[in-house]
Amino acid sequence: MNEEQYLTYVLQALYEEQASLNAAIEGKHTNIQQLQQYMNDYKAELDKFEVYDYEQTMRMLDQQGLQQVLRREEITKLIDSPYFGNFDFRYDGDDEAERFYIGRFGFRAPDDTTLIYDWRAPVCNMYYEFECGAAFYEAMEREFHGELTRKRQFKIEQSKLQYALDSSLTIQDEVLQQTLKAETSNKMKTIVTSIQREQNKIVRNVSANTLVIQGVAGSGKTAVALHRIAYFLYKFRDTLRPERIFILSPNQVFGDYISSVLPELGEQPIRSFTLDELTEQLLPASVSFTSFEAETKYMLQRPTSALTKRAAQKSDFAFLKTLQHFLAELDETMFTHEELTIAGVAFEPHYVQHRFLQYRSEPVETRLKLIVEDIIDVLKAKRDRGNIPSRTDILQRLKKRMRYTTPFSIYKQFLHTFDIPFLFKKKRFENNDVYPYLYVQHYMKGIKTYNMTQYFVLDEMQDYTPVQYAVLSKVFDCPRTIIGDFSQALLPYDTISKKAFEYLFRDLHYAELTTTYRSSYEIATYAKQFMRSGELHPIERHGKAPVERVYTSEAQMITFLKEALHSTHKTTAIICKTDAHVIQLHEALCDMPHTILDGTSKTFVHGVILTTIQYAKGLEFDAVIVPFVDATTYGSEFDRGLLYIAATRALHELTMLVSAKNCSPLLQLR
Numbered sequence: 001m002n003e004e005q006y007l008t009y010v011l012q013a014l015y016e017e018q019a020s021l022n023a024a025i026e027g028k029h030t031n032i033q034q035l036q037q038y039m040n041d042y043k044a045e046l047d048k049f050e051v052y053d054y055e056q057t058m059r060m061l062d063q064q065g066l067q068q069v070l071r072r073e074e075i076t077k078l079i080d081s082p083y084f085g086n087f088d089f090r091y092d093g094d095d096e097a098e099r100f101y102i103g104r105f106g107f108r109a110p111d112d113t114t115l116i117y118d119w120r121a122p123v124c125n126m127y128y129e130f131e132c133g134a135a136f137y138e139a140m141e142r143e144f145h146g147e148l149t150r151k152r153q154f155k156i157e158q159s160k161l162q163y164a165l166d167s168s169l170t171i172q173d174e175v176l177q178q179t180l181k182a183e184t185s186n187k188m189k190t191i192v193t194s195i196q197r198e199q200n201k202i203v204r205n206v207s208a209n210t211l212v213i214q215g216v217a218g219s220g221k222t223a224v225a226l227h228r229i230a231y232f233l234y235k236f237r238d239t240l241r242p243e244r245i246f247i248l249s250p251n252q253v254f255g256d257y258i259s260s261v262l263p264e265l266g267e268q269p270i271r272s273f274t275l276d277e278l279t280e281q282l283l284p285a286s287v288s289f290t291s292f293e294a295e296t297k298y299m300l301q302r303p304t305s306a307l308t309k310r311a312a313q314k315s316d317f318a319f320l321k322t323l324q325h326f327l328a329e330l331d332e333t334m335f336t337h338e339e340l341t342i343a344g345v346a347f348e349p350h351y352v353q354h355r356f357l358q359y360r361s362e363p364v365e366t367r368l369k370l371i372v373e374d375i376i377d378v379l380k381a382k383r384d385r386g387n388i389p390s391r392t393d394i395l396q397r398l399k400k401r402m403r404y405t406t407p408f409s410i411y412k413q414f415l416h417t418f419d420i421p422f423l424f425k426k427k428r429f430e431n432n433d434v435y436p437y438l439y440v441q442h443y444m445k446g447i448k449t450y451n452m453t454q455y456f457v458l459d460e461m462q463d464y465t466p467v468q469y470a471v472l473s474k475v476f477d478c479p480r481t482i483i484g485d486f487s488q489a490l491l492p493y494d495t496i497s498k499k500a501f502e503y504l505f506r507d508l509h510y511a512e513l514t515t516t517y518r519s520s521y522e523i524a525t526y527a528k529q530f531m532r533s534g535e536l537h538p539i540e541r542h543g544k545a546p547v548e549r550v551y552t553s554e555a556q557m558i559t560f561l562k563e564a565l566h567s568t569h570k571t572t573a574i575i576c577k578t579d580a581h582v583i584q585l586h587e588a589l590c591d592m593p594h595t596i597l598d599g600t601s602k603t604f605v606h607g608v609i610l611t612t613i614q615y616a617k618g619l620e621f622d623a624v625i626v627p628f629v630d631a632t633t634y635g636s637e638f639d640r641g642l643l644y645i646a647a648t649r650a651l652h653e654l655t656m657l658v659s660a661k662n663c664s665p666l667l668q669l670r
């Protein structure tokens with residue numbers, strides 16, 4: 001069968017499957033309606049067991065119907081584009097190669113032959129992993145070796161074969177180039193057709209309990225993390241539930257932007273949460289806190305403020321270690337050296353302290369309860385001592401011997417000892433105190449844990465501190481994927497580092513992605529100058545060179561800005577550093593349609609978008625304009641990182657509006 005014939009054959013089978021699903025769904029619908037009618041008609045005659053029975057049947061039919069509706073959606077998508085590649089693999093010992101077609105979902109003919117393999121199937125790993133030649137795959141805990149004799153890529157749209165390309169190399173070039181050339185859409189797209197080898201390794205790595213992916217801007221970290229979820233949902237479909245996956249993402253717009261990838265891959269959407277939403281669940285209801293988002297915004301605009309200095313102190317790796325050391329020492333000195341006499345029995349200070357240390361793996365409050373039980377056992381053994389006091393009484397007596405009885409008092413003392421200011425007014429924490437406090441709370445009382453969560457994903461890892469990770473590691477004690485880029489730090493101080501990660505997660509796997517796919521070669525090469533460290537390899541997709549337009553007055557900058565806005569792209573973002581600049585430009589552009597993207601935005605829209613770096617993070621735009629590039633706005637090494645974030649949001653065009661008089665030291669003007 002040639003390719004055209006095979007396509008016709010597969011499409012025919014798909015249409016038949018669609019028709020049979022239509023009939024089955026219709027049948028279920030009629031059944032449910034009939035049952036409902038029957039129950040209404042005979043309401044008075046049915047006893048409660050019969051009603052229960054009918055309701056159960058209806059629920060079951062409904063469930064089955066839903067599965068069939070979901071499958072029909074997949075089949076409809078397959079009819080549009082059944083597969084995107086195939087490969088011939090000759091098993092060792094066989095004379096002839098077998099052909100495997102690979103698509104977004106698997107599909108079997110009624111006679112059970114597999115017409116399309118799901119991209120996540122073990123055999124399909126070879127499509128992403130190997131060039132023509134010796135190859136193997138693993139399935140059912142065995143390795144199958146042989147030779148990959150041919151690899152072919154297809155573009156099929158609206159059931160029509162657009163092209164077929166044989167590739168002896170990796171899944172590179174043509175298909176990838178075509179994908180990357182496209183304009184942005186308001187939702188992130190899947191990359192199944194062109195996942196690259198180094199990305200595929202990460203998607204399919206199931207051995208890592210905690211996987212940290214450090215990847216340069218545009219290297220596909222977010223896409224890879226989402227495809228990894230889809231892979232896990234496929235591989236562990238009997239045990240892993242989508243509603244038990246927790247994604248921590250920087251903001252709601254980003255959550256909206258990535259929300260369609262999993263449904264496109266046939267999986268249920270997974271809601272993502274922001275740190276502020278999570279924090280609300282972790283802190284006691286009696287206290288409030290400044291949001292992470294608001295505090296980040298404040299510090300970005302005032303990098304030398306007292307608040308930033310306080311936050312910087314607590315974001316240091318050394319701060320976490322000092323706090324841990326403080327708590328470890330507290331374990332040794334928690335009780336005063338006074339004897340405790342209960343019901344006439346004297347308990348030496350050493351006895352209580354010793355027990356306290358023995359139960360070290362538990363929070364203090366649990367340890368106290370265990371000591372109370374020990375004391376009761378001792379008292380019971382001495383039967384002649386009369387009545388034994390209640391547990392509450394003994395607990396109170398124990399607490400009187402303690403130096404600290406609340407996490408708050410410990411945290412306050414800790415900061416005081418190390419001469420770190422603590423601002424806690426009207427029961428409100430500054431955000432930089434929240435996670436150190438929660439760490440102490442965990443020591444003292446324990447912390448809410450998400451036991452039901454089976455999988456944890458965190459994006460923009462570089463924006464979180466070691467203390468935050470120390471708490472998160474306790475809250476989400478399950479496999480984790482943590483992704484980010486140390487060069488894209490938003491906060492004006494050091495946060496997490498590879499060293500700190502290794503200290504925090506002992507079972508850590510660390511992967512790096514250094515090829516950037518988003519931006520054209522010219523933009524990526526230009527943006528590299530703002531990278532703080534490490535390698536960046538642009539993909540060979542050529543486009544317009546970035547433009548630096550030098551202005552001598554703000555009025556001229558606005559004129560240049562308006563000129564740059566006359567492009568025909570779907571999305572153009574004006575990315576500022578501060579809110580004040582956004583407001584200024586919003587007024588200046590009152591005669592031009594544009595949308596402000598900020599903390600209140602819920603969705604990602606097309607057109608001209610006016611925003612700050614804080615909210616542009618993680619997103620991408622066809623064209624990007626960075627205004628106010630002057631020494632005041634972009635003067636420090638941290639600002640270099642901000643320019644890197646801003647510049648790497650661009651796919652096809654980048655314009656920097658650069659001050660001539662107050663020249664930023666971060667630019668080498670040409």
Ligand SMILES: Nc1ncnc2c1ncn2[C@@H]1O[C@H](COP(=O)(O)OP(=O)(O)OP(=O)(O)O)[C@@H](O)[C@H]1O
Nearest residue numbers: 191194195196217218219220221222223517518618
């Ligand atoms: N293998 C690939 N095939 C096609 N497109 C890809 C591939 N890998 C990445 N991309 C595209 O590159 C762009 C960047 O991907 P993504 O947003 O996941 O990168 P990122 O590393 O999370 O970026 P950043 O850190 O800058 O936010 C997206 O448009 C994505 O679709």
